[in-house]
Amino acid sequence: MSVREFPVDSERAISTLMRLIAVEGTTGHEAAIMAEVAACLKEAGVPASAIKHDDAQKRIPVPTPVGNMIVQLPGTRPGPRRMFSSHVDTVPLCAGAKPVRQATKIVPAGKTALGGDDRTGVAVLVSLVATLLKNKLSYPPLTLLFTVREESGLHGARHVDADMLGDPKFGFNFDGRSASEITIGAVGAQRWECEIFGKAAHAGVAPERGISATAVASLAIADIVRHGWFGRVIHGEHRGTSNVGSLSGPDGGSAGNATNVVTDYVLVKGEARSHDTKFASTIAAAYKAAFRAAATQVCDASGKSAKVKFTNRLDYAPFRLKESSPAIAVARRAVAAIGREPKLKIADGGLDANWFVKHGVPTLTFGAGQNNIHTIEEFVDLSEFVAGCRVAVALATEESA
Ligand SMILES: [Zn+2]
Known part of the structure; x- marks a missing residue:
C-alpha cells in the first residue's frame, strides 16, 4: 500500500x-x-x-x-x-x-x-x-x-x-x-418502560390500605440483578447489557412526593442492548416478567395487588x-x-x-x-x-x- x-x-x-x-x-x-x-x-x-x-x-x-x-x-x-x-x-x-x-x-x-x-x-x-x-x-x-x-x-x-x-x-x-x-x-438496543400502578394511603395511619409502587419497582429490580439480567448480561453464548435509567412520577418528577404517603405510581425506564436483536428482546422480556411477578407480591389489606404496564420497542437494530x-x-x-x-x-x-x-x-x-x-x-x-x-x-x- x-x-x-x-x-x-x-x-x-x-x-x-x-x-x-x-x-x-x-x-x-x-x-x-x-x-x-x-x-x-x-x-x-x-x-x-x-x-x-x-x-x-x-x-x-x-x-x-x-x-x-x-x-x-x-x-x-x-x-x-x-x-x-x-x-x-x-x-x-x-x-x-x-x-x-x-x-x-x-x-x-x-x-x-x-x-x-x-x-x-x-x-x-x-x-x-x-x-x-x-x-x-x-x-x-x-x-x-x-x-x-x-x-x-x-x-x-x-x-x-x-x-x-x-x-x-x-x-x-x-x-x-x-x-x-x-x-x-x-450493537442494537431495546428501550423499555414500565408503569407501576399502586394505591395511595397514609403511610403512618393506614399503610395496609396502600399498594406501594416503589416496593414493586424495588422487588423487580432486585430480582433482575439477582438473576444476572442487569448490567453486563452473559447467558450461555449470548451477550448483552441492560440498565435501569430512571424512576419517576407521572410528570417526570419524583416518584412519590411525601414520606407519609404510600407511593401510588412509578414510571421506570431502561434499555437492553445486544449485537443479537433477539437477545436484546430476551433481556427486555426478563424485565417484563420481573415487574409482573413483583406486582403480585405487593398487596393491600384486602389482597388487591399492584398493576403494571410494560412496553418495549426496538430502539435501533x-x-x-x-x-x-x-x-x-x-x-x-x-x-x-x-x-x-x-x-x-x-x-x-x-x-x-x-x-x-x-x-x-x-x-x-x-x-x-x-x-x-x-x-x-x-x-x-x-x-x-x-x-x-x-x-x-x-x-x-x-x-x-
Ligand atoms: Zn457522537
Missing part, C-alpha cells in the same frame, strides 16, 4: 474545529450550530443552493428545531456516490463549553464536557470540502449529511429523508476517537458489514494511504450508522480525536483529528471503488 500526501491545511481545520465547538448546540437545540456549519461550508466554496435541510424534525417525536442538513456535490469525475456524515448535536453536559487550545489538545475551559463528540466529525467534513475544492482534487459525487438529535436516540439518522441523499453506494461516518479504527458493526464489503476495501486503502494500519472493530454503542445501514447505505464509522466523551475530562487529540481529516480526503479521492 502506498502512503500518499494529502494537502490538508491542518491549522485551518483546527481553527474550524475551535469555531464549531464554541457554538452551543446540545441535542434538540441545533439551529445555531447548523447555521454555523452552513457558513463554514459556504466559506469553503460550497454554493448556498447546494445546502439543504430535510424535514426530519416533523417525524422526530421530541421537539427539534431543524432537520438534518444535506449537501450534494456533483463530483469532478463519474463514479458511485459516497456519503460522509457526522452529528452536530452534543450532550447536555456540553452547555456553555468554551474550547481552549493547548499544545496537542483542545480542552474545555470550565467544568463542562467539550463537544468534540461530534464537532470533530463536523469539522472533518468541512475540512474535506475545503481541501477538495481549494486543491481541485478529483472526486466522485459526494453527499455530506449533518444529523440532529443523535445523542438523544439517533433520531436524525432514523428519520432522515433518504430520497435527498442521492443514492450513495456507501457511507463514511466520523464520530469516534481513532482515525485508523474502522467500525464495521454496532444491530448491524455488521461483511468483511468482503467494497466499502471496507476502500476504507482499508484510505487508512493505509495516510500511513496507518487499519483495524476493524465492532461498537457497543449505537451509531447513526445503525440507521444508515437500515436505509440501505452500508456505512463505516471512523474517529477523529474525540476522547473521554460525555465527561468533564473530555478533550480532542489534535494529531488524531488531523489524521481523521486526512483519512476523509483519502476516502473521498480513492480511485478504485
Whole structure:
C-alpha cells in the first residue's frame, strides 16, 4: 500500500474545529450550530443552493428545531456516490463549553464536557470540502449529511429523508476517537418502560390500605440483578447489557412526593442492548416478567395487588458489514494511504450508522480525536483529528471503488 500526501491545511481545520465547538448546540437545540456549519461550508466554496435541510424534525417525536442538513456535490469525475456524515448535536453536559487550545489538545475551559463528540466529525467534513475544492482534487459525487438529535436516540439518522441523499453506494461516518479504527458493526438496543400502578394511603395511619409502587419497582429490580439480567448480561453464548435509567412520577418528577404517603405510581425506564436483536428482546422480556411477578407480591389489606404496564420497542437494530464489503476495501486503502494500519472493530454503542445501514447505505464509522466523551475530562487529540481529516480526503479521492 502506498502512503500518499494529502494537502490538508491542518491549522485551518483546527481553527474550524475551535469555531464549531464554541457554538452551543446540545441535542434538540441545533439551529445555531447548523447555521454555523452552513457558513463554514459556504466559506469553503460550497454554493448556498447546494445546502439543504430535510424535514426530519416533523417525524422526530421530541421537539427539534431543524432537520438534518444535506449537501450534494456533483463530483469532478463519474463514479458511485459516497456519503460522509457526522452529528452536530452534543450532550447536555456540553452547555456553555468554551474550547481552549493547548499544545496537542483542545480542552474545555470550565467544568463542562467539550463537544468534540461530534464537532470533530463536523469539522472533518468541512475540512474535506475545503481541501477538495481549494486543491481541485478529483472526486466522485459526494453527499455530506449533518444529523440532529443523535445523542438523544439517533433520531436524525432514523428519520432522515433518504430520497435527498442521492443514492450513495456507501457511507463514511466520523464520530469516534481513532482515525485508523474502522467500525464495521454496532450493537442494537431495546428501550423499555414500565408503569407501576399502586394505591395511595397514609403511610403512618393506614399503610395496609396502600399498594406501594416503589416496593414493586424495588422487588423487580432486585430480582433482575439477582438473576444476572442487569448490567453486563452473559447467558450461555449470548451477550448483552441492560440498565435501569430512571424512576419517576407521572410528570417526570419524583416518584412519590411525601414520606407519609404510600407511593401510588412509578414510571421506570431502561434499555437492553445486544449485537443479537433477539437477545436484546430476551433481556427486555426478563424485565417484563420481573415487574409482573413483583406486582403480585405487593398487596393491600384486602389482597388487591399492584398493576403494571410494560412496553418495549426496538430502539435501533444491530448491524455488521461483511468483511468482503467494497466499502471496507476502500476504507482499508484510505487508512493505509495516510500511513496507518487499519483495524476493524465492532461498537457497543449505537451509531447513526445503525440507521444508515437500515436505509440501505452500508456505512463505516471512523474517529477523529474525540476522547473521554460525555465527561468533564473530555478533550480532542489534535494529531488524531488531523489524521481523521486526512483519512476523509483519502476516502473521498480513492480511485478504485
Ligand atoms: Zn457522537
